[in-house]
Amino acid sequence: MSTKKENALVRAQTIVGAAIIPVFVIGYWVVCSKKGILNTTILTSPEQLVARFLKMFSDGSLWKNIFSSTRRVLEGFTIGAFLGLVIGSLVGLFKPIRILLSAVISILRPIPPISMIPFFILWLGIGEESKLTIIAIGSFWSVLLNTIQGFQDTDPNLVEVADVFGKSKAVILFKIVLPSAIPSVFTGLRLGMSHAWTAVVTAEMIAASSGVGYMIQYARELSQPDLLLLGIVCIGIIGLIIDTVVMFIQKKVVYWRTIE
Amino acid sequence: MGLSVKNVKRVFSINQNDLEVLKDINLEIRDGEIISIVGGSGCGKSTLLKLIAGLDRPTGGEIRLDDKPIVKPDPQNIGMIFQEARLFPWSTVEKNIEFGMTDKLSKEEKAERVKEHIELVGLTGFEKALPAQLSGGMKQRVSIARGLINRPRLLLLDEPFGALDAFTKMNLQQEVLRIWEREHMTLILVTHDIDEAIYLGDRVVVMSPKPGVVKKIFSVELSRERDRTSADFAAYRRKVFDEFFERKEVDTDYSI
Numbered sequence: 238m239s240t241k242k243e244n245a246l247v248r249a250q251t252i253v254g255a256a257i258i259p260v261f262v263i264g265y266w267v268v269c270s271k272k273g274i275l276n277t278t279i280l281t282s283p284e285q286l287v288a289r290f291l292k293m294f295s296d297g298s299l300w301k302n303i304f305s306s307t308r309r310v311l312e313g314f315t316i317g318a319f320l321g322l323v324i325g326s327l328v329g330l331f332k333p334i335r336i337l338l339s340a341v342i343s344i345l346r347p348i349p350p351i352s353m354i355p356f357f358i359l360w361l362g363i364g365e366e367s368k369l370t371i372i373a374i375g376s377f378w379s380v381l382l383n384t385i386q387g388f389q390d391t392d393p394n395l396v397e398v399a400d401v402f403g404k405s406k407a408v409i410l411f412k413i414v415l416p417s418a419i420p421s422v423f424t425g426l427r428l429g430m431s432h433a434w435t436a437v438v439t440a441e442m443i444a445a446s447s448g449v450g451y452m453i454q455y456a457r458e459l460s461q462p463d464l465l466l467l468g469i470v471c472i473g474i475i476g477l478i479i480d481t482v483v484m485f486i487q488k489k490v491v492y493w494r495t496i497e
Numbered sequence: 498m499g500l501s502v503k504n505v506k507r508v509f510s511i512n513q514n515d516l517e518v519l520k521d522i523n524l525e526i527r528d529g530e531i532i533s534i535v536g537g538s539g540c541g542k543s544t545l546l547k548l549i550a551g552l553d554r555p556t557g558g559e560i561r562l563d564d565k566p567i568v569k570p571d572p573q574n575i576g577m578i579f580q581e582a583r584l585f586p587w588s589t590v591e592k593n594i595e596f597g598m599t600d601k602l603s604k605e606e607k608a609e610r611v612k613e614h615i616e617l618v619g620l621t622g623f624e625k626a627l628p629a630q631l632s633g634g635m636k637q638r639v640s641i642a643r644g645l646i647n648r649p650r651l652l653l654l655d656e657p658f659g660a661l662d663a664f665t666k667m668n669l670q671q672e673v674l675r676i677w678e679r680e681h682m683t684l685i686l687v688t689h690d691i692d693e694a695i696y697l698g699d700r701v702v703v704m705s706p707k708p709g710v711v712k713k714i715f716s717v718e719l720s721r722e723r724d725r726t727s728a729d730f731a732a733y734r735r736k737v738f739d740e741f742f743e744r745k746e747v748d749t750d751y752s753i
Protein backbone atom coordinates (compact mmCIF):
# COMPACT_ATOMS: atom_id res chain seq x y z
CA MET A 238 0.00 0.00 0.00
CA SER A 239 1.39 3.39 -0.92
CA THR A 240 1.55 6.19 1.60
CA LYS A 241 -0.14 9.57 1.24
CA LYS A 242 3.19 11.21 0.48
CA GLU A 243 3.91 8.79 -2.37
CA ASN A 244 0.41 9.32 -3.75
CA ALA A 245 0.91 13.08 -3.78
CA LEU A 246 4.23 12.64 -5.57
CA VAL A 247 2.70 10.40 -8.21
CA ARG A 248 -0.13 12.88 -8.72
CA ALA A 249 2.30 15.79 -9.07
CA GLN A 250 4.31 13.82 -11.62
CA THR A 251 1.17 13.07 -13.59
CA ILE A 252 0.09 16.71 -13.65
CA VAL A 253 3.53 17.97 -14.66
CA GLY A 254 3.87 15.26 -17.31
CA ALA A 255 0.48 16.02 -18.79
CA ALA A 256 1.24 19.74 -18.89
CA ILE A 257 4.53 19.50 -20.87
CA ILE A 258 3.04 19.43 -24.38
CA PRO A 259 0.32 22.09 -23.85
CA VAL A 260 2.85 24.43 -22.19
CA PHE A 261 5.29 23.89 -25.04
CA VAL A 262 2.68 24.55 -27.73
CA ILE A 263 1.36 27.68 -26.01
CA GLY A 264 4.91 28.90 -25.38
CA TYR A 265 5.81 28.42 -29.03
CA TRP A 266 2.68 30.32 -30.06
CA VAL A 267 3.49 33.22 -27.70
CA VAL A 268 7.09 33.40 -28.94
CA CYS A 269 6.04 33.34 -32.59
CA SER A 270 3.59 36.10 -31.97
CA LYS A 271 6.23 38.22 -30.13
CA LYS A 272 8.65 37.79 -33.05
CA GLY A 273 5.92 38.83 -35.43
CA ILE A 274 6.08 35.66 -37.52
CA LEU A 275 2.46 34.78 -36.84
CA ASN A 276 -0.05 35.34 -39.65
CA THR A 277 -2.76 36.92 -37.52
CA THR A 278 -5.38 36.74 -40.24
CA ILE A 279 -5.34 32.96 -39.80
CA LEU A 280 -4.22 32.47 -36.21
CA THR A 281 -4.85 35.11 -33.64
CA SER A 282 -2.19 36.38 -31.27
CA PRO A 283 -2.36 35.68 -27.53
CA GLU A 284 -3.05 39.35 -26.74
CA GLN A 285 -6.01 39.46 -29.11
CA LEU A 286 -7.42 36.26 -27.67
CA VAL A 287 -7.17 37.51 -24.10
CA ALA A 288 -8.63 40.88 -25.09
CA ARG A 289 -11.55 39.20 -26.84
CA PHE A 290 -12.08 36.94 -23.87
CA LEU A 291 -12.13 39.84 -21.40
CA LYS A 292 -14.51 41.84 -23.57
CA MET A 293 -16.97 38.98 -24.06
CA PHE A 294 -16.59 38.00 -20.45
CA SER A 295 -17.53 41.46 -19.17
CA ASP A 296 -20.35 42.17 -21.62
CA GLY A 297 -21.84 38.73 -20.84
CA SER A 298 -21.99 37.53 -24.46
CA LEU A 299 -19.60 34.64 -23.76
CA TRP A 300 -21.74 33.41 -20.91
CA LYS A 301 -24.87 33.72 -22.99
CA ASN A 302 -23.42 31.43 -25.66
CA ILE A 303 -21.99 28.95 -23.19
CA PHE A 304 -25.27 28.90 -21.31
CA SER A 305 -27.31 28.22 -24.49
CA SER A 306 -25.07 25.34 -25.49
CA THR A 307 -24.97 23.85 -22.01
CA ARG A 308 -28.74 24.01 -21.66
CA ARG A 309 -29.22 22.27 -25.00
CA VAL A 310 -26.70 19.59 -24.05
CA LEU A 311 -28.41 18.90 -20.73
CA GLU A 312 -31.88 18.77 -22.27
CA GLY A 313 -30.87 16.66 -25.26
CA PHE A 314 -28.71 14.38 -23.15
CA THR A 315 -31.50 13.82 -20.64
CA ILE A 316 -33.88 12.72 -23.39
CA GLY A 317 -31.30 10.57 -25.19
CA ALA A 318 -29.88 8.97 -22.05
CA PHE A 319 -33.35 8.25 -20.66
CA LEU A 320 -34.44 6.51 -23.85
CA GLY A 321 -31.11 4.69 -24.06
CA LEU A 322 -31.44 3.44 -20.50
CA VAL A 323 -35.05 2.32 -20.86
CA ILE A 324 -34.70 0.63 -24.24
CA GLY A 325 -31.28 -0.77 -23.31
CA SER A 326 -32.67 -2.32 -20.12
CA LEU A 327 -35.62 -3.84 -21.98
CA VAL A 328 -33.34 -5.26 -24.67
CA GLY A 329 -30.86 -6.48 -22.06
CA LEU A 330 -33.46 -8.14 -19.85
CA PHE A 331 -36.00 -9.57 -22.30
CA LYS A 332 -34.92 -11.84 -25.07
CA PRO A 333 -38.05 -11.33 -27.26
CA ILE A 334 -37.41 -7.59 -27.28
CA ARG A 335 -33.77 -8.22 -28.11
CA ILE A 336 -34.79 -10.29 -31.13
CA LEU A 337 -37.45 -7.79 -32.17
CA LEU A 338 -35.07 -4.82 -32.10
CA SER A 339 -31.80 -6.39 -33.21
CA ALA A 340 -32.23 -5.63 -36.93
CA VAL A 341 -33.49 -2.09 -36.32
CA ILE A 342 -30.56 -1.34 -34.03
CA SER A 343 -27.99 -2.76 -36.44
CA ILE A 344 -29.35 -0.72 -39.35
CA LEU A 345 -29.75 2.60 -37.55
CA ARG A 346 -26.62 2.52 -35.44
CA PRO A 347 -23.99 3.17 -38.14
CA ILE A 348 -25.78 6.34 -39.34
CA PRO A 349 -23.87 9.39 -38.05
CA PRO A 350 -26.39 11.68 -36.31
CA ILE A 351 -24.88 14.65 -38.11
CA SER A 352 -25.99 13.25 -41.45
CA MET A 353 -29.57 13.43 -40.22
CA ILE A 354 -29.51 17.14 -39.45
CA PRO A 355 -31.06 18.07 -42.85
CA PHE A 356 -33.90 15.63 -42.19
CA PHE A 357 -34.68 17.05 -38.82
CA ILE A 358 -34.55 20.59 -40.11
CA LEU A 359 -37.01 19.52 -42.81
CA TRP A 360 -39.33 17.79 -40.37
CA LEU A 361 -38.98 19.88 -37.26
CA GLY A 362 -37.90 23.25 -38.61
CA ILE A 363 -34.83 25.20 -37.68
CA GLY A 364 -35.84 25.78 -34.03
CA GLU A 365 -34.81 24.08 -30.81
CA GLU A 366 -36.55 20.76 -31.56
CA SER A 367 -34.26 19.76 -34.38
CA LYS A 368 -31.16 20.62 -32.36
CA LEU A 369 -32.35 18.74 -29.28
CA THR A 370 -33.19 15.74 -31.44
CA ILE A 371 -29.67 15.63 -32.85
CA ILE A 372 -28.14 15.91 -29.39
CA ALA A 373 -30.49 13.27 -28.01
CA ILE A 374 -29.53 10.88 -30.82
CA GLY A 375 -25.88 11.70 -30.25
CA SER A 376 -26.05 10.50 -26.65
CA PHE A 377 -28.68 7.80 -27.19
CA TRP A 378 -26.52 5.24 -28.97
CA SER A 379 -23.64 4.98 -26.56
CA VAL A 380 -26.03 4.81 -23.60
CA LEU A 381 -28.15 2.18 -25.36
CA LEU A 382 -25.31 -0.07 -26.49
CA ASN A 383 -23.43 0.10 -23.20
CA THR A 384 -26.60 -0.57 -21.22
CA ILE A 385 -27.29 -3.66 -23.32
CA GLN A 386 -23.68 -4.72 -22.81
CA GLY A 387 -24.01 -4.10 -19.07
CA PHE A 388 -26.83 -6.59 -18.75
CA GLN A 389 -24.63 -9.18 -20.38
CA ASP A 390 -21.90 -8.63 -17.80
CA THR A 391 -23.65 -10.65 -15.10
CA ASP A 392 -21.35 -13.36 -13.80
CA PRO A 393 -23.30 -16.65 -13.97
CA ASN A 394 -21.27 -17.89 -11.00
CA LEU A 395 -22.81 -15.20 -8.80
CA VAL A 396 -26.30 -16.13 -9.98
CA GLU A 397 -25.48 -19.72 -9.02
CA VAL A 398 -24.64 -18.51 -5.50
CA ALA A 399 -28.05 -16.83 -5.30
CA ASP A 400 -29.68 -20.04 -6.56
CA VAL A 401 -28.02 -22.15 -3.88
CA PHE A 402 -29.41 -19.81 -1.25
CA GLY A 403 -32.84 -20.00 -2.87
CA LYS A 404 -33.04 -16.28 -3.65
CA SER A 405 -35.92 -14.95 -5.74
CA LYS A 406 -35.70 -13.57 -9.26
CA ALA A 407 -36.21 -10.08 -7.82
CA VAL A 408 -33.22 -10.46 -5.48
CA ILE A 409 -31.11 -11.72 -8.37
CA LEU A 410 -32.18 -8.73 -10.48
CA PHE A 411 -31.58 -6.06 -7.85
CA LYS A 412 -28.60 -7.49 -6.02
CA ILE A 413 -26.68 -9.06 -8.91
CA VAL A 414 -27.85 -8.14 -12.41
CA LEU A 415 -28.28 -4.40 -11.86
CA PRO A 416 -25.03 -3.81 -9.94
CA SER A 417 -23.19 -5.84 -12.60
CA ALA A 418 -24.61 -3.56 -15.30
CA ILE A 419 -23.75 -0.28 -13.59
CA PRO A 420 -20.08 0.08 -14.64
CA SER A 421 -20.92 -0.37 -18.30
CA VAL A 422 -23.99 1.88 -18.05
CA PHE A 423 -21.76 4.59 -16.65
CA THR A 424 -19.28 4.21 -19.47
CA GLY A 425 -22.24 4.72 -21.80
CA LEU A 426 -23.40 7.84 -19.96
CA ARG A 427 -19.91 9.30 -20.09
CA LEU A 428 -19.54 8.65 -23.81
CA GLY A 429 -23.09 9.87 -24.36
CA MET A 430 -22.30 13.12 -22.62
CA SER A 431 -19.25 13.75 -24.76
CA HIS A 432 -21.19 12.88 -27.93
CA ALA A 433 -23.95 15.26 -26.85
CA TRP A 434 -21.39 18.01 -26.54
CA THR A 435 -20.00 17.26 -30.02
CA ALA A 436 -23.51 17.21 -31.42
CA VAL A 437 -24.52 20.53 -29.94
CA VAL A 438 -21.59 22.33 -31.55
CA THR A 439 -22.35 20.76 -34.91
CA ALA A 440 -26.04 21.56 -34.71
CA GLU A 441 -25.34 25.13 -33.72
CA MET A 442 -22.88 25.60 -36.56
CA ILE A 443 -25.58 24.66 -39.02
CA ALA A 444 -28.55 26.51 -37.62
CA ALA A 445 -28.62 28.64 -34.50
CA SER A 446 -28.53 32.21 -33.25
CA SER A 447 -26.72 31.47 -30.01
CA GLY A 448 -24.31 28.94 -28.55
CA VAL A 449 -20.63 28.14 -28.85
CA GLY A 450 -21.09 26.47 -32.24
CA TYR A 451 -22.88 29.58 -33.48
CA MET A 452 -20.00 31.68 -32.14
CA ILE A 453 -17.50 29.78 -34.27
CA GLN A 454 -19.66 29.89 -37.36
CA TYR A 455 -20.21 33.61 -36.90
CA ALA A 456 -16.46 34.20 -36.45
CA ARG A 457 -15.73 32.35 -39.66
CA GLU A 458 -18.26 34.36 -41.60
CA LEU A 459 -16.86 37.65 -40.30
CA SER A 460 -13.23 36.45 -40.48
CA GLN A 461 -12.49 37.01 -36.82
CA PRO A 462 -9.72 34.53 -35.91
CA ASP A 463 -9.66 35.60 -32.25
CA LEU A 464 -13.35 34.77 -31.80
CA LEU A 465 -12.84 31.53 -33.70
CA LEU A 466 -10.04 30.42 -31.41
CA LEU A 467 -11.91 31.50 -28.30
CA GLY A 468 -14.85 29.34 -29.37
CA ILE A 469 -12.63 26.34 -29.88
CA VAL A 470 -10.86 26.80 -26.55
CA CYS A 471 -14.27 27.06 -24.85
CA ILE A 472 -15.39 23.79 -26.42
CA GLY A 473 -12.27 22.04 -25.19
CA ILE A 474 -12.48 23.40 -21.66
CA ILE A 475 -16.21 22.77 -21.22
CA GLY A 476 -15.79 19.25 -22.59
CA LEU A 477 -13.02 18.68 -20.05
CA ILE A 478 -15.13 20.04 -17.18
CA ILE A 479 -18.11 17.87 -18.12
CA ASP A 480 -15.95 14.76 -18.37
CA THR A 481 -14.32 15.48 -15.02
CA VAL A 482 -17.70 15.90 -13.34
CA VAL A 483 -19.10 12.70 -14.87
CA MET A 484 -15.95 10.81 -13.93
CA PHE A 485 -16.23 12.09 -10.37
CA ILE A 486 -19.82 10.85 -10.15
CA GLN A 487 -18.79 7.56 -11.75
CA LYS A 488 -16.14 7.01 -9.09
CA LYS A 489 -18.75 7.55 -6.36
CA VAL A 490 -21.37 5.29 -7.92
CA VAL A 491 -19.08 2.51 -9.14
CA TYR A 492 -17.14 2.67 -5.89
CA TRP A 493 -16.02 -0.96 -5.99
CA ARG A 494 -14.06 -0.43 -9.19
CA THR A 495 -11.96 2.45 -7.89
CA ILE A 496 -10.13 0.80 -5.03
CA GLU A 497 -6.38 1.30 -5.19
CA MET B 498 -32.47 -41.29 6.05
CA GLY B 499 -29.46 -39.41 4.73
CA LEU B 500 -28.23 -38.76 1.26
CA SER B 501 -28.43 -41.36 -1.42
CA VAL B 502 -26.69 -41.04 -4.77
CA LYS B 503 -27.82 -43.84 -7.09
CA ASN B 504 -26.31 -44.69 -10.49
CA VAL B 505 -25.76 -41.04 -11.17
CA LYS B 506 -24.50 -40.15 -14.59
CA ARG B 507 -23.82 -36.75 -16.13
CA VAL B 508 -23.07 -36.24 -19.78
CA PHE B 509 -22.21 -32.81 -21.17
CA SER B 510 -22.32 -32.17 -24.88
CA ILE B 511 -19.62 -29.87 -26.14
CA ASN B 512 -19.89 -29.02 -29.87
CA GLN B 513 -22.11 -32.01 -30.49
CA ASN B 514 -19.64 -34.34 -28.79
CA ASP B 515 -20.82 -36.13 -25.72
CA LEU B 516 -18.50 -35.95 -22.75
CA GLU B 517 -19.27 -38.42 -20.03
CA VAL B 518 -18.16 -36.60 -16.90
CA LEU B 519 -19.76 -38.83 -14.27
CA LYS B 520 -20.59 -42.48 -14.65
CA ASP B 521 -22.42 -44.77 -12.25
CA ILE B 522 -21.78 -42.84 -9.09
CA ASN B 523 -23.18 -44.60 -6.04
CA LEU B 524 -22.88 -43.20 -2.53
CA GLU B 525 -24.92 -43.74 0.60
CA ILE B 526 -24.19 -41.04 3.14
CA ARG B 527 -25.59 -41.16 6.66
CA ASP B 528 -26.81 -38.09 8.50
CA GLY B 529 -23.95 -36.38 10.27
CA GLU B 530 -21.27 -38.17 8.36
CA ILE B 531 -18.21 -36.39 6.98
CA ILE B 532 -17.27 -37.55 3.50
CA SER B 533 -14.07 -36.43 1.80
CA ILE B 534 -13.85 -36.70 -1.96
CA VAL B 535 -10.40 -36.71 -3.55
CA GLY B 536 -9.52 -37.07 -7.20
CA GLY B 537 -7.51 -35.49 -9.96
CA SER B 538 -8.47 -32.27 -11.66
CA GLY B 539 -11.37 -32.69 -14.07
CA CYS B 540 -12.73 -35.95 -12.68
CA GLY B 541 -16.13 -34.41 -12.00
CA LYS B 542 -16.00 -33.53 -8.31
CA SER B 543 -17.51 -30.07 -8.72
CA THR B 544 -20.06 -31.50 -11.13
CA LEU B 545 -21.13 -34.05 -8.51
CA LEU B 546 -21.48 -31.38 -5.83
CA LYS B 547 -23.59 -29.23 -8.13
CA LEU B 548 -25.89 -32.18 -8.77
CA ILE B 549 -26.28 -32.76 -5.03
CA ALA B 550 -26.91 -29.03 -4.50
CA GLY B 551 -29.75 -29.17 -7.02
CA LEU B 552 -28.04 -26.66 -9.31
CA ASP B 553 -27.83 -29.22 -12.10
CA ARG B 554 -29.79 -32.36 -13.01
CA PRO B 555 -28.22 -35.75 -13.63
CA THR B 556 -28.44 -37.30 -17.11
CA GLY B 557 -29.27 -40.59 -15.43
CA GLY B 558 -29.79 -41.95 -11.94
CA GLU B 559 -31.17 -40.20 -8.91
CA ILE B 560 -30.11 -38.25 -5.84
CA ARG B 561 -32.35 -38.32 -2.79
CA LEU B 562 -32.16 -36.49 0.51
CA ASP B 563 -34.27 -38.21 3.17
CA ASP B 564 -35.85 -40.21 0.38
CA LYS B 565 -37.04 -37.13 -1.47
CA PRO B 566 -35.45 -36.57 -4.88
CA ILE B 567 -33.40 -33.39 -5.16
CA VAL B 568 -34.74 -31.41 -8.08
CA LYS B 569 -33.85 -27.86 -7.12
CA PRO B 570 -31.75 -25.99 -4.56
CA ASP B 571 -33.02 -26.40 -1.03
CA PRO B 572 -31.46 -23.61 1.03
CA GLN B 573 -33.08 -24.75 4.28
CA ASN B 574 -31.26 -28.07 4.12
CA ILE B 575 -28.37 -27.83 1.69
CA GLY B 576 -25.59 -25.24 1.76
CA MET B 577 -22.58 -24.90 -0.47
CA ILE B 578 -19.15 -23.32 -0.36
CA PHE B 579 -17.83 -22.95 -3.87
CA GLN B 580 -14.37 -23.59 -5.21
CA GLU B 581 -13.98 -19.86 -5.99
CA ALA B 582 -14.93 -17.22 -3.43
CA ARG B 583 -17.75 -15.83 -5.62
CA LEU B 584 -18.32 -12.66 -3.63
CA PHE B 585 -20.28 -9.63 -4.75
CA PRO B 586 -17.63 -7.00 -5.51
CA TRP B 587 -20.04 -4.18 -4.61
CA SER B 588 -20.93 -5.57 -1.17
CA THR B 589 -18.96 -5.34 2.04
CA VAL B 590 -17.73 -8.42 3.89
CA GLU B 591 -20.72 -8.10 6.22
CA LYS B 592 -23.27 -7.90 3.42
CA ASN B 593 -21.68 -10.77 1.53
CA ILE B 594 -21.92 -13.01 4.57
CA GLU B 595 -25.45 -11.89 5.34
CA PHE B 596 -26.49 -12.95 1.84
CA GLY B 597 -26.14 -16.58 2.96
CA MET B 598 -28.85 -16.21 5.61
CA THR B 599 -32.27 -17.37 4.53
CA ASP B 600 -33.90 -17.62 7.95
CA LYS B 601 -36.43 -14.99 8.91
CA LEU B 602 -34.68 -13.14 11.70
CA SER B 603 -34.84 -9.69 13.21
CA LYS B 604 -32.24 -7.14 12.19
CA GLU B 605 -30.44 -7.45 15.53
CA GLU B 606 -30.34 -11.23 15.39
CA LYS B 607 -29.00 -11.09 11.85
CA ALA B 608 -26.29 -8.61 12.80
CA GLU B 609 -25.35 -10.75 15.79
CA ARG B 610 -25.06 -13.86 13.66
CA VAL B 611 -22.97 -12.09 11.04
CA LYS B 612 -20.64 -10.76 13.72
CA GLU B 613 -20.26 -14.24 15.19
CA HIS B 614 -19.26 -15.66 11.81
CA ILE B 615 -16.86 -12.85 11.03
CA GLU B 616 -15.08 -13.71 14.27
CA LEU B 617 -15.20 -17.38 13.40
CA VAL B 618 -13.24 -16.90 10.20
CA GLY B 619 -10.92 -14.32 11.76
CA LEU B 620 -12.00 -11.28 9.80
CA THR B 621 -12.86 -8.96 12.69
CA GLY B 622 -11.98 -5.42 11.65
CA PHE B 623 -12.78 -6.10 8.01
CA GLU B 624 -16.58 -5.93 8.32
CA LYS B 625 -16.83 -2.92 6.02
CA ALA B 626 -14.09 -3.92 3.59
CA LEU B 627 -14.91 -4.67 -0.04
CA PRO B 628 -13.71 -7.90 -1.68
CA ALA B 629 -11.16 -5.99 -3.77
CA GLN B 630 -9.48 -4.94 -0.54
CA LEU B 631 -9.01 -8.53 0.65
CA SER B 632 -6.38 -11.13 -0.13
CA GLY B 633 -7.37 -14.34 -1.91
CA GLY B 634 -7.41 -16.31 1.33
CA MET B 635 -9.50 -13.66 3.09
CA LYS B 636 -12.05 -13.73 0.29
CA GLN B 637 -12.30 -17.47 0.62
CA ARG B 638 -12.89 -17.07 4.36
CA VAL B 639 -15.79 -14.71 3.66
CA SER B 640 -17.23 -17.33 1.36
CA ILE B 641 -16.83 -19.99 4.08
CA ALA B 642 -18.64 -17.79 6.59
CA ARG B 643 -21.44 -17.22 4.08
CA GLY B 644 -21.80 -20.97 3.59
CA LEU B 645 -21.83 -21.73 7.32
CA ILE B 646 -24.16 -18.98 8.49
CA ASN B 647 -27.35 -20.76 7.51
CA ARG B 648 -26.38 -23.90 9.45
CA PRO B 649 -27.57 -26.27 6.71
CA ARG B 650 -28.11 -29.96 7.50
CA LEU B 651 -25.98 -30.88 4.53
CA LEU B 652 -23.00 -28.71 3.69
CA LEU B 653 -21.12 -29.17 0.44
CA LEU B 654 -17.57 -27.81 0.40
CA ASP B 655 -15.71 -27.60 -2.90
CA GLU B 656 -12.00 -27.27 -2.09
CA PRO B 657 -12.80 -24.53 0.39
CA PHE B 658 -9.31 -24.32 1.89
CA GLY B 659 -7.35 -24.65 -1.33
CA ALA B 660 -6.32 -21.00 -1.46
CA LEU B 661 -5.27 -20.73 2.17
CA ASP B 662 -1.92 -20.87 3.91
CA ALA B 663 -1.19 -23.92 6.05
CA PHE B 664 -1.98 -22.23 9.37
CA THR B 665 -5.26 -20.63 8.38
CA LYS B 666 -6.18 -23.87 6.73
CA MET B 667 -5.64 -25.93 9.87
CA ASN B 668 -7.47 -23.35 11.96
CA LEU B 669 -10.48 -23.43 9.71
CA GLN B 670 -10.46 -27.23 9.52
CA GLN B 671 -10.55 -27.13 13.31
CA GLU B 672 -13.41 -24.62 13.27
CA VAL B 673 -15.42 -26.68 10.81
CA LEU B 674 -14.93 -29.71 13.06
CA ARG B 675 -16.02 -27.70 16.08
CA ILE B 676 -19.18 -26.56 14.36
CA TRP B 677 -19.76 -30.11 13.16
CA GLU B 678 -19.43 -31.44 16.73
CA ARG B 679 -22.09 -28.98 17.83
CA GLU B 680 -24.50 -29.28 14.91
CA HIS B 681 -23.74 -32.71 13.48
CA MET B 682 -24.58 -31.69 9.96
CA THR B 683 -23.55 -33.87 7.06
CA LEU B 684 -20.39 -32.63 5.36
CA ILE B 685 -19.22 -33.46 1.87
CA LEU B 686 -15.77 -32.04 1.31
CA VAL B 687 -13.99 -32.05 -2.01
CA THR B 688 -10.25 -31.58 -1.66
CA HIS B 689 -6.91 -32.08 -3.36
CA ASP B 690 -5.22 -32.47 -0.03
CA ILE B 691 -5.02 -36.10 1.10
CA ASP B 692 -4.07 -35.13 4.66
CA GLU B 693 -7.12 -32.93 4.88
CA ALA B 694 -9.32 -35.69 3.48
CA ILE B 695 -8.13 -38.14 6.12
CA TYR B 696 -8.08 -35.61 8.93
CA LEU B 697 -11.70 -34.62 8.42
CA GLY B 698 -13.38 -37.56 6.73
CA ASP B 699 -15.26 -40.49 8.24
CA ARG B 700 -14.82 -41.90 4.80
CA VAL B 701 -12.56 -40.91 1.93
CA VAL B 702 -13.96 -41.35 -1.58
CA VAL B 703 -11.29 -41.62 -4.27
CA MET B 704 -12.49 -40.73 -7.75
CA SER B 705 -10.77 -41.28 -11.07
CA PRO B 706 -11.40 -39.39 -14.32
CA LYS B 707 -12.60 -40.02 -17.89
CA PRO B 708 -15.29 -40.87 -17.10
CA GLY B 709 -15.50 -39.82 -13.46
CA VAL B 710 -16.14 -42.89 -11.35
CA VAL B 711 -15.79 -43.78 -7.68
CA LYS B 712 -12.62 -45.80 -7.58
CA LYS B 713 -12.44 -46.66 -3.95
CA ILE B 714 -13.95 -45.73 -0.60
CA PHE B 715 -11.86 -45.88 2.57
CA SER B 716 -13.36 -45.83 6.03
CA VAL B 717 -11.15 -43.85 8.36
CA GLU B 718 -11.25 -45.76 11.63
CA LEU B 719 -9.55 -43.13 13.74
CA SER B 720 -10.91 -41.34 16.78
CA ARG B 721 -12.00 -37.72 16.22
CA GLU B 722 -8.96 -36.31 17.99
CA ARG B 723 -6.83 -37.12 14.98
CA ASP B 724 -3.11 -36.68 15.07
CA ARG B 725 -1.64 -35.97 11.66
CA THR B 726 1.76 -37.19 12.81
CA SER B 727 0.63 -40.56 14.19
CA ALA B 728 1.54 -43.88 12.62
CA ASP B 729 -2.12 -44.78 12.03
CA PHE B 730 -2.65 -41.53 10.16
CA ALA B 731 0.44 -42.24 8.06
CA ALA B 732 -0.91 -45.68 7.22
CA TYR B 733 -4.11 -44.17 5.82
CA ARG B 734 -2.11 -41.60 3.93
CA ARG B 735 -0.08 -44.44 2.42
CA LYS B 736 -3.24 -46.29 1.33
CA VAL B 737 -4.80 -43.29 -0.36
CA PHE B 738 -1.52 -42.37 -2.04
CA ASP B 739 -1.20 -45.90 -3.41
CA GLU B 740 -4.61 -45.56 -4.95
CA PHE B 741 -3.40 -42.48 -6.80
CA PHE B 742 -0.13 -44.00 -7.95
CA GLU B 743 -1.91 -46.98 -9.38
CA ARG B 744 -4.14 -44.65 -11.36
CA LYS B 745 -1.06 -42.88 -12.72
CA GLU B 746 0.39 -46.14 -14.03
CA VAL B 747 -2.83 -46.98 -15.84
CA ASP B 748 -2.92 -43.46 -17.18
CA THR B 749 0.50 -43.51 -18.86
CA ASP B 750 -1.14 -44.91 -22.01
CA TYR B 751 -2.99 -41.66 -22.47
CA SER B 752 -0.37 -39.23 -21.33
CA ILE B 753 0.62 -36.46 -23.69
Ligand SMILES: Nc1ncnc2c1ncn2[C@@H]1O[C@H](COP(=O)(O)OP(=O)(O)OP(=O)(O)O)[C@@H](O)[C@H]1O
Binds near residue numbers: 540542544
Ligand atom coordinates in the same frame (compact mmCIF):
# COMPACT_ATOMS: atom_id res chain seq x y z
N1 LIG C 1 -21.24 -26.90 -17.83
C1 LIG C 1 -20.34 -27.71 -18.41
N2 LIG C 1 -20.39 -27.92 -19.74
C2 LIG C 1 -19.51 -28.74 -20.34
N3 LIG C 1 -18.55 -29.39 -19.70
C3 LIG C 1 -18.43 -29.24 -18.38
C4 LIG C 1 -19.32 -28.38 -17.66
N4 LIG C 1 -18.99 -28.42 -16.36
C5 LIG C 1 -17.93 -29.26 -16.27
N5 LIG C 1 -17.60 -29.75 -17.47
C6 LIG C 1 -16.52 -30.71 -17.74
O1 LIG C 1 -16.62 -31.73 -16.80
C7 LIG C 1 -15.34 -32.17 -16.39
C8 LIG C 1 -15.29 -32.19 -14.88
O2 LIG C 1 -15.40 -30.87 -14.39
P1 LIG C 1 -15.43 -30.57 -12.84
O3 LIG C 1 -15.45 -29.09 -12.69
O4 LIG C 1 -16.52 -31.33 -12.20
O5 LIG C 1 -14.02 -31.13 -12.39
P2 LIG C 1 -13.37 -31.17 -10.93
O6 LIG C 1 -13.20 -32.60 -10.57
O7 LIG C 1 -14.13 -30.32 -10.01
O8 LIG C 1 -11.94 -30.55 -11.23
P3 LIG C 1 -11.05 -29.55 -10.33
O9 LIG C 1 -10.41 -30.39 -9.27
O10 LIG C 1 -10.04 -29.03 -11.27
O11 LIG C 1 -11.96 -28.52 -9.78
C9 LIG C 1 -14.34 -31.25 -17.05
O12 LIG C 1 -13.78 -31.95 -18.12
C10 LIG C 1 -15.16 -30.10 -17.54
O13 LIG C 1 -14.65 -29.64 -18.75
Ligand SMILES: [Mg+2]
Binds near residue numbers: 542580
Ligand atom coordinates in the same frame (compact mmCIF):
# COMPACT_ATOMS: atom_id res chain seq x y z
MG1 LIG D 1 -13.80 -28.52 -9.10
